[in-house]
Amino acid sequence: MTDTVLEVRNLRKAFGAIVASDDVSLDLRRGEVHALIGPNGAGKSTLIAQIAGGLRPDSGCVILGGEDVTACDTAARARRGLARSFQVSALAMDMTVLENAVLGAIGAQRGVWRFLGSALGDTRLVMPARSALARVGLAGEAATRVADLSHGQRRRLEVALALVLQPTCFLLDEPLAGLGADGSAEMTALLAGLKTQAPILLVEHDMDAVFRLADRITVLVYGRIIASGPPDRIRSDGEVRRAYLGDAA
Amino acid sequence: MRVEILVNAALACGLLAVPLLAHVMGEPFIITLATRAAILALAGVGLNLALGTGGLVSLGHAAFFGLGGYAMGVLAWHAQMFTPMSLFGLELAGTKSMPVIWLVAIVAGAGLSALIGFLSLRSSGVYFIMLTLAFGQMVYYFAISWPAYGGEDGLSIFVRNGFPGLNTLDPIQFFMVTYVALMLVLGGMALLRRSPFGLALAAARQSPARVQAVGVPVFRLRLVAFVISGAVTAFAGALFADLNRFVSPTMLSWHTSGELIVIVVLGGVARLYGPVAGAILLVGLEHILGGVSDYWQVFLGAGLLAVVLFARGGLIGALAGRAVAHD
Numbered sequence: 001m002t003d004t005v006l007e008v009r010n011l012r013k014a015f016g017a018i019v020a021s022d023d024v025s026l027d028l029r030r031g032e033v034h035a036l037i038g039p040n041g042a043g044k045s046t047l048i049a050q051i052a053g054g055l056r057p058d059s060g061c062v063i064l065g066g067e068d069v070t071a072c073d074t075a076a077r078a079r080r081g082l083a084r085s086f087q088v089s090a091l092a093m094d095m096t097v098l099e100n101a102v103l104g105a106i107g108a109q110r111g112v113w114r115f116l117g118s119a120l121g122d123t124r125l126v127m128p129a130r131s132a133l134a135r136v137g138l139a140g141e142a143a144t145r146v147a148d149l150s151h152g153q154r155r156r157l158e159v160a161l162a163l164v165l166q167p168t169c170f171l172l173d174e175p176l177a178g179l180g181a182d183g184s185a186e187m188t189a190l191l192a193g194l195k196t197q198a199p200i201l202l203v204e205h206d207m208d209a210v211f212r213l214a215d216r217i218t219v220l221v222y223g224r225i226i227a228s229g230p231p232d233r234i235r236s237d238g239e240v241r242r243a244y245l246g247d248a249a
Numbered sequence: 250m251r252v253e254i255l256v257n258a259a260l261a262c263g264l265l266a267v268p269l270l271a272h273v274m275g276e277p278f279i280i281t282l283a284t285r286a287a288i289l290a291l292a293g294v295g296l297n298l299a300l301g302t303g304g305l306v307s308l309g310h311a312a313f314f315g316l317g318g319y320a321m322g323v324l325a326w327h328a329q330m331f332t333p334m335s336l337f338g339l340e341l342a343g344t345k346s347m348p349v350i351w352l353v354a355i356v357a358g359a360g361l362s363a364l365i366g367f368l369s370l371r372s373s374g375v376y377f378i379m380l381t382l383a384f385g386q387m388v389y390y391f392a393i394s395w396p397a398y399g400g401e402d403g404l405s406i407f408v409r410n411g412f413p414g415l416n417t418l419d420p421i422q423f424f425m426v427t428y429v430a431l432m433l434v435l436g437g438m439a440l441l442r443r444s445p446f447g448l449a450l451a452a453a454r455q456s457p458a459r460v461q462a463v464g465v466p467v468f469r470l471r472l473v474a475f476v477i478s479g480a481v482t483a484f485a486g487a488l489f490a491d492l493n494r495f496v497s498p499t500m501l502s503w504h505t506s507g508e509l510i511v512i513v514v515l516g517g518v519a520r521l522y523g524p525v526a527g528a529i530l531l532v533g534l535e536h537i538l539g540g541v542s543d544y545w546q547v548f549l550g551a552g553l554l555a556v557v558l559f560a561r562g563g564l565i566g567a568l569a570g571r572a573v574a575h576d
Contacts (some may be wrong), residue, residue: 078464092455107463119445141437
């Protein structure tokens with residue numbers, strides 16, 4: 001299957017007696033949005049951390065672009081095309097929006113071992129950074145310090161930093177977290193356009209957005225996948241309704 | 250930003266003008282003070298890359314400073330005793346040439362900081378501080394207990410080392426050597442800070458997870474910064490030992506590490522000229538307050554407290570205002 005960009009196989013991770021990932025397998029195919037949902041404590045964050053590289057699974061493997069990356073750290077996975085965003089914005093707060101985006105370009109171009117020459121004077125870094133900012137509607141804020149941005153703008157900068165990596169897949173951890181109705185609508189539109197560039201593995205609590213965006217949905221409860229399939233089937237799945245949607249929707 | 254450039258220029262000019270004036274007026278002691286300030290500033294500039302830009306609070310930089318001092322002491326001692334040293338079966342002559350001594354100090358400083366950095370940088374925060382302190386003290390106790398090079402008493406060098414074409418025994422000429430060294434390193438740091446490497450290093454201080462997530466290996470990034478930092482501080486150590494014509498384990502003790510941190514904090518953490526301001530301030534206070542009271546360090550402590558509480562940007566911050574993002 002050359003269509004599969006990212007694959008997780010039989011991932012297992014336990015913290016003491018608590019099994020946070022219990023034989024989890026899923027994949028992400030070209031052109032799709034695959035949403036990962038589940039109630040709090042379902043093990044979504046643990047799973048994300050194992051996919052992104054921050055956490056080693058006890059067993060199982062993560063395959064990115066046909067290559068087993070289970071032994072790779074976060075940076076190595078990013079260089080192999082995995083772009084993640086963070087649930088709680090992880091940005092260089094004292095830097096400008098443009099500098100943050102340029103950091104992404106430095107990572108994408110493996111230009112960090114250049115000790116001379118101005119980063120902000122290098123068009124090869126600044127051009128892709130600016131175009132990523134334009135995509136998320138932050139072109140006008142390029143010179144603003146990140147600390148002075150609104151929450152919604154920071155969420156969009158998170159997406160810009162994933163975009164500038166020109167990844168083969170996106171791993172977006174609650175990109176809508178904390179956004180108001182307008183912000184959510186804007187972000188949903190932004191994400192819908194993103195999937196043509198690279199498929200998205202989306203972790204999100206906002207069910208409206210999930211059902212609008214997702215081509216497939218996987219439901220995680222107590223570390224196990226209880227259902228996986230197209231949105232219609234998930235919506236009508238009895239077990240899912242009981243475990244999750246029932247009290248959310 | 251513009252104000253900061255003016256402040257920097259004023260510091261650079263002042264540090265040059267005072268000893269030149271002292272030279273004209275025949276006050277060699279003032280020149281020695283300025284030389285001391287320039288050398289401590291250089292050591293602080295080294296530390297500032299790790300501590301300021303990188304956010305790596307090292308309490309072990311005395312190890313690099315002292316190692317640079319011992320590089321000078323050992324090489325010059327062998328030269329003045331006309332006894333070659335044997336290293337891995339090789340017979341090597343000592344030297345009284347500053348450029349050679351500097352090169353040895355820089356290489357040794359880089360090597361030691363690579364080792365200490367490699368072992369310490371996997372931790373962060375307080376643990377990193379404690380690890381660097383522990384490694385620094387290991388080097389200190391090693392120097393005390395190793396009798397070959399003076400042990401606790403240190404090494405005295407009879408005549409200051411030479412620099413081709415200069416008479417380094419002349420205070421103003423030796424000052425110029427240290428001043429030019431400081432300015433060249435500051436120039437290099439200015440370039441480094443705005444380079445992709447410098448931007449990533451500063452970003453890794455603020456959000457290591459992000460830097461990792463864009464594919465930049467944070468550990469290696471910090472290690473390289475730590476090595477550059479240690480090499481610069483070792484260079485300063487060689488100059489410092491040459492100024493005093495003496496090196497002893499005191500240069501390696503954690504008090505020295507603390508003093509270097511004080512220089513950086515007083516002047517302004519992560520400011521390019523912060524260590525220059527800090528070193529001038531420290532040497533000046535030491536001289537002026539030291540004449541007023543034996544307990545001058547009490548006042549220094551009070552000053553440091555005031556800086557930490559009220560002027561987080563140090564002297565540069567107080568004069569030039571808040572830093573404008575990353576420069």
